[in-house]
Amino acid sequence: MDENTEIWRQYYEKALTRPHSKRTELAVQLNKSNLKVATDCGCGTGSDIQYLEQQGFRVHGFDINPDSVAICRDRFGSKSLVDIAETSFELFDYPKSGVVIANSSLFFADPNQFVTTWGNIKLSIEVGGVFAGDFMGFKDSWANNYRSPTTPLSESEVKGLFSDFEIVRFFERDEKAKTSLGRMKHWHTYSVVAVKPI
Template sequence: MAFDWSQFYEKQGGRGVRPTYESALAAWDGPAGTAVDLGCGDGVETRDLAERGWRVLAVDSDPSVDERVRAGLDPSAGERVTTRCAPFEEVGELPQADLVYAGFALPFCDPTRFPYLWADIRDAIEPGGLFAGELFGPHDEWFGRPGMNFHDRAGVEAMLTGLEVLRLVEDDRRGMSFEGPKQWHVFHIVARA
């Protein structure tokens, strides 16, 4: 199934930063560093990072990623943002980063490509740096959709081996999505390299 990302971003208009992102920033005890925002979507977290002084690579497959991310961004903060329009399968090598953030994005990576993307994410995180993002579990209503990947708790914990897990919250409940009501099964993760 192909998602209409433009429609999704329109429905997300005006949202604040996500709680997993906030948890990552609360765990960061250094000065503003470098970040990668994978599947940056509407750019809320990218803009917040840039305004806080971080240098950010914002990656999204939507062709209007640059325009969307820079909308309303202070010019000096805008100089700290680089955008890359690419699907996960074509992202290529990620730069070294103090934070890799992937808010509700990684489940939309093709399952055959996901292990390579996850290895690239792990390699990109500087010692002491953070990963923050979400993965979907097998109880999620979208389980089995083509082009998406899902992980049970044991699989998520195995993926985090060698990282200091600062937050691992499993959310398995009914809720709303941009398509309407659905069963969510989400792992919210913050981990330090």
């Protein structure tokens, strides 16, 4: 098993106990699209999927990591409203959604295809629907020479992605802090909640 696989496995063990993101609750409240469909991009162990499914959403979750997908299929195999796929940002077929979640996942989208990937995500959001997620900034420790390619963006580039959305919340994190596995790193991220105007 390579180091990468082992690190993700440790991360998922920790993540299984994590509650859903408060931001996901906000996204559900803001959804005025009348479409109770959600997409969770890079769904990890499925804490947000669980919450969304409990709110009556049909949830499409995907992750490129087979461990994550196996955990989610175990957790949600009996839930008819949940569909889990093992695939990448680039290959996923985005359904029309009222809520699209990308918590700490778009960092790892292929930088060479990011424009197309973002276009697909944006197109999938129904009018009145909501995007909630994070983007990596250039000062992040993982922005350069990380063990897999990352897509760092500037503040103006992130805001530019939402030029035809209404940004409800925008938060920049720029600090040294531990990862969920207890390693120190510099975090530089932009968190966005935005609504596609009706």
